[in-house]
Amino acid sequence: MNLFRLAGDMTHLLSVLVLLLKIHTIKNCAGVSLKTQELYAVVFATRYLDIFTHYISLYNTIMKLIFLGSSFSIVWYMRHHKIVRRTYDKDQDTFRHLLLVLPCLLLSLLINEKFTFREVMWTFSVYLEAVAILPQLVLLQRTRNIDNLTGQYVFLLGAYRALYILNWIYRYFTEPHFVHWIPWIAGLVQTLLYADFFYYYFLSWKNNKKLELPA
Numbered sequence: 001m002n003l004f005r006l007a008g009d010m011t012h013l014l015s016v017l018v019l020l021l022k023i024h025t026i027k028n029c030a031g032v033s034l035k036t037q038e039l040y041a042v043v044f045a046t047r048y049l050d051i052f053t054h055y056i057s058l059y060n061t062i063m064k065l066i067f068l069g070s071s072f073s074i075v076w077y078m079r080h081h082k083i084v085r086r087t088y089d090k091d092q093d094t095f096r097h098l099l100l101v102l103p104c105l106l107l108s109l110l111i112n113e114k115f116t117f118r119e120v121m122w123t124f125s126v127y128l129e130a131v132a133i134l135p136q137l138v139l140l141q142r143t144r145n146i147d148n149l150t151g152q153y154v155f156l157l158g159a160y161r162a163l164y165i166l167n168w169i170y171r172y173f174t175e176p177h178f179v180h181w182i183p184w185i186a187g188l189v190q191t192l193l194y195a196d197f198f199y200y201y202f203l204s205w206k207n208n209k210k211l212e213l214p215a
Helices: 003-025 034-047 058-080 098-110 117-131 134-143 148-174 181-193 195-207
Strands: none
Touching (some): 003 148, 034 117, 134 148, 181 195
8 A cells, every 4th residue: 555546545435425425415416427337336346256255454345345335326326216317317328338348348358467257357347447437428528517526526536547557656666576567558548538528627627617528
């Protein structure tokens, strides 16, 4: 554990809390992509298959439980809660997210660090997480009207991955033989997908204007 890893974890956790605040407390999911939330649920379900069989630390186990529980609860709220589901932008959230799943699965079968079921599923989750934000970014471009909580949620998600890259750089120079190309490349791709959003987010912050993305 180092400062960059801890900051990344806390930023990721904060992004989830912001989204839960919007959905659970305000009972509104306008501007939030159900497709992206379903992909994240698959990411955490396949990444944490070892949650009850491979103990690392109490911190690690708690974080796994939080991300698993929150991702599936968000999907449930958006699909089944009688108030929240009415605010879902179904007509705008039309990205064919299942088309992202198969290529990531095939790639994980071809390129992995070890050809075992658990390792392939972990690799699949890394590849899928890299592109899971795409439906959300497309939805924001279509709706253009982005409320503060949704904008903060997406920004925090992007910041979490950027902090993880700094964590990897730090560990590369401080830990011997720390080389993991799969999460490094996937993490870089994931961060680059946020570049356009970051640009307009900082413009809106600098000019004290409402966040809008170009159509």
